[in-house]
Amino acid sequence: MNETLKHINERYTCRDFNDTPVTKEQLDELVKAALAAPSAMNLQPWHTVFVTDKALIDEIDAEGMRILSEEENKESYNRFMERGGRLFYNAPCLAVVLSDGTKWSTLDCGIISQNIVIAAESMGLGTCIVGMAGIPLSGPKAEAYKQRLEFPEGHTFAIGVLVGNINTGKAPHDHDPTKVSFIN
Numbered sequence: 001m002n003e004t005l006k007h008i009n010e011r012y013t014c015r016d017f018n019d020t021p022v023t024k025e026q027l028d029e030l031v032k033a034a035l036a037a038p039s040a041m042n043l044q045p046w047h048t049v050f051v052t053d054k055a056l057i058d059e060i061d062a063e064g065m066r067i068l069s070e071e072e073n074k075e076s077y078n079r080f081m082e083r084g085g086r087l088f089y090n091a092p093c094l095a096v097v098l099s100d101g102t103k104w105s106t107l108d109c110g111i112i113s114q115n116i117v118i119a120a121e122s123m124g125l126g127t128c129i130v131g132m133a134g135i136p137l138s139g140p141k142a143e144a145y146k147q148r149l150e151f152p153e154g155h156t157f158a159i160g161v162l163v164g165n166i167n168t169g170k171a172p173h174d175h176d177p178t179k180v181s182f183i184n
Helices: 003-010 023-035 055-070 075-082 105-122 144-150
Strands: 046-051 091-098 126-130 156-164
Touching: 023 046, 023 091, 023 105, 046 105, 055 075, 055 091, 055 144, 075 105, 091 105, 105 126, 105 156
Parallel strands: none
Antiparallel strands: 046 091, 091 156, 126 156
16 A cells, blocks of 8 residues: 555544644645645635644633533533543644635635645644634634634635644544445
């Protein structure tokens, strides 16, 4: 199996990061991978903010957990509490992928996030794709966070990717071949 396929097959969702920061060299490679993502008509309808300010990540995390704790349905909140009470699992890096809202931007933002996770896996880093980052980024403090994260005009949160060194790992999820059909 070639290295790319190996990394795709071995990647799993990390929910336990250690405190070791992502290095400048690793971050530079993640940026290159993000910028290499294809997009419809090469419109590149995204902007990605790589946040390595741990205090800011933790603040946004706490705000997301606060919002979840106030929801009537406690299912999501309880799930995060069972996993350590952190929305971002102590990750030292949060890549916030933003969309300009154009026709194919949702798909294109998904592609860029996949490039980030596969690149991180190839460097021995753990990742977790976190749509839940949208909770604090659309909550009561959203405008303040958008300013602090320097959202470009007209861009909104699309998807988040946590990146960091793995504290405890696990096996990748089982692959379900019934999710594939062939028409010959």
